[in-house]
Amino acid sequence: MNIDIKVLDQLLDTATESFSNDEIPVSAAILNSKTNELIAFAGNNRQKECNVLGHAEINCILQAEKYIKDWRLDGFYMIVTMEPCDMCSMIIKESRLDKVYYFLPKKSLSTIDISLNKEQLSTYEEYKEKFNKLLTAFFDKMRWKPLFLWYNNPWEVFVWVIRFYIENIDQIHLIV
Numbered sequence: 001m002n003i004d005i006k007v008l009d010q011l012l013d014t015a016t017e018s019f020s021n022d023e024i025p026v027s028a029a030i031l032n033s034k035t036n037e038l039i040a041f042a043g044n045n046r047q048k049e050c051n052v053l054g055h056a057e058i059n060c061i062l063q064a065e066k067y068i069k070d071w072r073l074d075g076f077y078m079i080v081t082m083e084p085c086d087m088c089s090m091i092i093k094e095s096r097l098d099k100v101y102y103f104l105p106k107k108s109l110s111t112i113d114i115s116l117n118k119e120q121l122s123t124y125e126e127y128k129e130k131f132n133k134l135l136t137a138f139f140d141k142m143r144w145k146p147l148f149l150w151y152n153n154p155w156e157v158f159v160w161v162i163r164f165y166i167e168n169i170d171q172i173h174l175i176v
């Protein structure tokens with residue numbers, strides 16, 4: 001499986017942009033199975049659009065269908081940075097895409113059995129590592145986000161401490 005370096009870089013750029021926008025850093029591309037022409041490209045926008053369907057794979061499919069003016073995507077394949085979730089797998093199957101190539105295995109277990117023509121890419125280790133680093137950094141960022149928000153707003157921390165003191169003055173006096 002040969003992927004144009006431009007497509008790989010674009011996948012990386014889109015995933016990095018998603019990371020900066022607090023979206024899960026996953027990106028997807030759809031290409032012509034015969035000519036390898038890139039026809040659609042997308043990242044996640046679930047948070048921004050407040051849309052449960054805003055996964056990279058679904059955004060990419062919608063773009064591709066609009067581009068070729070057909071909801072059937074046979075004759076095209078998808079490259080995605082992470083193995084599609086159950087929701088996306090169903091949509092991919094319905095869209096008739098020929099095949100899905102992915103870099104990283106998904107973290108959640110499948111709850112439904114979808115026989116999807118998919119294959120994990122065993123090459124492009126350098127990119128695989130970068131996609132993985134972005135995902136790990138994203139989940140770390142989400143875990144520590146409240147702390148970062150505090151750190152970035154010392155005034156808010158001060159107000160919170162004062163409010164906490166006033167609201168709990170009785171208990172504090174009992175302890176001190």
Ligand SMILES: [Zn+2]
Binds near residue numbers: 056087088089
């Ligand atoms: Zn998904």
